[in-house]
Amino acid sequence: MLPTADERIRVGVADMAVTDESRPLVTSGLGSCVAVVIHDERGVGGLLHAMLPEAPETVDNPAKYVDSGISQMVTELTRLGGDPNAFVAKVAGGSSMLDLGNGAPVGEKNAAATTAVLEAVDIDLVAEDTGGNAGRSVSFHPATGTMTIQRVNADPIEL
Amino acid sequence: MRVDLASLGTFNRIGTAGAARAADALATLTDVDTYVETTKINFAPLDTISALFTDVETAVGIEFEGALDGHALLVFDEPSADYVLSHLVGPESASDPVYLHEVAIIMTSSFVDGWAELLGETIDISTPTAVDEPPLHVPDHDLADFSFVFQSDVHVGPEDHGCRFYLLPEPHRFLEVLQEAGEDGAESVVNVRELSTFIRLTAAGAETVAENLESMTGMQTDVAVSHLDFVPIEDVPGVVPADEFVGTVFQFSGAMDGYLAVLFEESAANTVADALVPGTPEDEALRRSAIEEIGNITASGFIDGWANALDTTIDHSVPDFIDDMGRAVLDSIAVQLGLDQEFAYVFDVTVTAGDPLTCRVFAFPDAEGFRTVVSGLDEDLDVSSVERV
Numbered sequence: 085m086l087p088t089a090d091e092r093i094r095v096g097v098a099d100m101a102v103t104d105e106s107r108p109l110v111t112s113g114l115g116s117c118v119a120v121v122i123h124d125e126r127g128v129g130g131l132l133h134a135m136l137p138e139a140p141e142t143v144d145n146p147a148k149y150v151d152s153g154i155s156q157m158v159t160e161l162t163r164l165g166g167d168p169n170a171f172v173a174k175v176a177g178g179s180s181m182l183d184l185g186n187g188a189p190v191g192e193k194n195a196a197a198t199t200a201v202l203e204a205v206d207i208d209l210v211a212e213d214t215g216g217n218a219g220r221s222v223s224f225h226p227a228t229g230t231m232t233i234q235r236v237n238a239d240p241i242e243l
Numbered sequence: 244m245r246v247d248l249a250s251l252g253t254f255n256r257i258g259t260a261g262a263a264r265a266a267d268a269l270a271t272l273t274d275v276d277t278y279v280e281t282t283k284i285n286f287a288p289l290d291t292i293s294a295l296f297t298d299v300e301t302a303v304g305i306e307f308e309g310a311l312d313g314h315a316l317l318v319f320d321e322p323s324a325d326y327v328l329s330h331l332v333g334p335e336s337a338s339d340p341v342y343l344h345e346v347a348i349i350m351t352s353s354f355v356d357g358w359a360e361l362l363g364e365t366i367d368i369s370t371p372t373a374v375d376e377p378p379l380h381v382p383d384h385d386l387a388d389f390s391f392v393f394q395s396d397v398h399v400g401p402e403d404h405g406c407r408f409y410l411l412p413e414p415h416r417f418l419e420v421l422q423e424a425g426e427d428g429a430e431s432v433v434n435v436r437e438l439s440t441f442i443r444l445t446a447a448g449a450e451t452v453a454e455n456l457e458s459m460t461g462m463q464t465d466v467a468v469s470h471l472d473f474v475p476i477e478d479v480p481g482v483v484p485a486d487e488f489v490g491t492v493f494q495f496s497g498a499m500d501g502y503l504a505v506l507f508e509e510s511a512a513n514t515v516a517d518a519l520v521p522g523t524p525e526d527e528a529l530r531r532s533a534i535e536e537i538g539n540i541t542a543s544g545f546i547d548g549w550a551n552a553l554d555t556t557i558d559h560s561v562p563d564f565i566d567d568m569g570r571a572v573l574d575s576i577a578v579q580l581g582l583d584q585e586f587a588y589v590f591d592v593t594v595t596a597g598d599p600l601t602c603r604v605f606a607f608p609d610a611e612g613f614r615t616v617v618s619g620l621d622e623d624l625d626v627s628s629v630e631r632v
Contacts, residue, residue, distance in 0.1 A: 092401065094278050097574065098477035112485040113570025116578040135477060135578050148477060148581075181575045182492050182563050184502065190578045219571020221485060236487045236567050 092223070095119075095131050098148035102130035102160045103226055112221040114177035116191035118150065118198055118214065119222040121231055122157055122173045122207060128166035129226025130157045136190065137197035150197040158205060171207045174231045174243050175199075176222050178214040191215070211243035247432045248614065250424040251284055251473045252586050254393075257357035258282050258410070259475065262395035265353040265408070269346055269399065273330040280396040280405070281481040283589075286389060286442065287470035300324065302374040303347040307355050310364035311420060313412035315354070316374065317347040323404040330400070344371035350408050354393065362420065389439050390414040396481070437620045442471050442590075444552050444620075445545065445606070449592045452544035452604065456537065460518035462596040472589040479577035479587050480570045483603060488512075488569035490602075491538030491562035492576070495546050498555040498619075499612035502576045503545060504605045505538045506569055511600045531564055538562040545590075545606055553619055569603075576607055584610045 095101045095111040103109065109131035111119050116135075123129030132153040139149035146152035162168050178195030195214040202209050213220070213233050221234045231243040259282045266277040301324040305315040319327065324343065331342050351368050359366040393410040418435060446466070453464040474482065489512035493503045507515060516533040520526075542559050550557040565572050580587050590606040608616070 092276075094276065094398075096278070096477070097480050097577070113480050113568050113574050115480075115571040115573075115575030117574050135581050145477075179571075179575075181565065181567060181572060183560075184492075184494055184563075184575065184579045190582065191575070194578075219568035219574070221568065 100132045100147040104128045106227040108223045110223040114220040118177040118194040120175050121224045124167045124170040127227040137193045154201045172210045174211045176213045246421045261354035261357045265350040268349040275400040278398040281478040282395045284473040285392040303371045304374040305351045305371045306369040309366035310362040311412050315351040316409040319406045326404045347371045441617045448545040448548040452541045455540045464596040476581040480574040483569035485570045489566045493542045493559045495559040497557035499616045501608035505541045506603045535562045
């Protein structure tokens with residue numbers, strides 16, 4: 085039976101949640117931000133909604149950054165009983181919706197940082213839907229490992 | 244009086260932590276999930292503060308006094324009040340709105356206890372009372388033109404229910420506390436009267452935008468709210484729904500850099516485009532062109548007003564057309580701002596045209612440029628004398 089909306093665990097911007105329950109984790113309105121999910125086969129999983137690629141030296145909120153956020157999520161998943169050797173990851177977001185700023189778009193940097201950090205901590209990135217110029221909302225079912233991505237005026241994508 | 248705007252960050256962090264504790268407590272009381280959508284500080288003219296309290300049907304007021312004096316207001320629309328009451332755990336006659344008073348006590352305590360701890364003094368709260376007409380409950384401070392209002396939007400349960408919590412510290416004492424908490428000579432120090440002038444200038448820009456929109460579309464327009472918000476970067480996307488919006492985004496640069504977004508709900512965009520170019524609802528290119536033109540007029544209304552008042556130049560980019568999740572659009576702007584700052588100054592303007600057509604305009608000046616520009620303003624400037632498009 086699919087979980088009801090009542091059972092969703094909502095994840096905000098610069099926020100993270102982990103669970104070993106069958107409740108879906110959801111986050112909405114990804115533009116340049118990335119949603120990174122990590123889980124193992126036993127259904128311990130987490131979702132990170134990170135804004136920026138790299139944390140400064142002192143960090144108030146690790147979930148704001150890709151590197152410190154992934155590090156904290158791995159720690160919390162392990163503490164929850166997840167198997168670090170079985171963790172796999174998926175990522176969505178990092179779009180370039182607007183022609184803003186100078187240099188490489190932050191969305192691209194967020195996606196690249198996610199790939200690099202996951203590689204550094206030896207977690208396989210098994211699926212991704214990044215880049216482009218559309219916003220995304222994400223729901224993730226730790227029990228199945230399915231990440232569903234919704235966009236405006238488009239069919240949902242399942243990773 | 245000069246205040247260090249950076250010290251607002253301290254109070255906002257306390258407010259954010261307080262709102263999270265309050266939301267957790269509300270979740271315990273109701274046994275449904277709660278979520279703090281955003282916590283921000285509004286800086287607004289006193290005569291416009293009542294406009295913050297829109298769509299209020301059930302409200303509870305509490306007064307507090309001690310290290311800081313002021314009022315708190317917890318407001319629900321009727322369906323949300325019914326939803327919370329029907330989910331309260333324990334009480335047998337839970338349909339009695341008096342049980343919302345308990346919620347108000349917890350929310351107020353969660354906020355002011357953090358402030359009291361920071362200030363090393365106590366803050367006591369009064370017994371809650373039902374408030375029939377919240378706008379009339381706003382304190383009348385005849386000595387201050389502007390006031391700070393803390394606002395937390397709390398989402399309750401899986402549907403579209405929630406409440407808004409407002410905390411209105413007495414403005415003079417709060418300014419003193421801000422001054423004491425700030426750093427003398429910090430680059431973030433501004434004169435409050437100059438800041439007020441800048442907000443009046445922006446409000447006048449909003450009026451110009453509304454007039455231009457009216458003359459272009461033939462629809463009667465009005466500016467519903469115009470104020471400055473001080474928002475943690477990560478809370479910026481939450482100031483709009485995740486729904487689809489159509490509009491334009493501009494980048495501006497010069498004496499002050501930043502971004503400006505003009506967003507219509509999808510149905511409103513169609514209505515406006517049809518008013519501007521009647522009879523062509525299926526022509527996507529014309530619809531886009533109409534929305535971009537409205538964006539151009541809106542951007543000029545704000546940005547040229549700022550530049551002319553300062554006798555300087557602020558350029559803006561061509562419009563970047565968007566038709567996407569409103570929250571994702573602001574997410575992209577917040578990320579860009581977040582490269583250099585932890586808090587955003589946000590001018591949040593709601594222009595209504597006809598009924599129920601709403602246009603949201605957000606201006607996000609960069610923090611450093613904003614402080615420089617505010618400090619360069621004549622605090623006695625007659626904003627009506629500023630030339631506009």
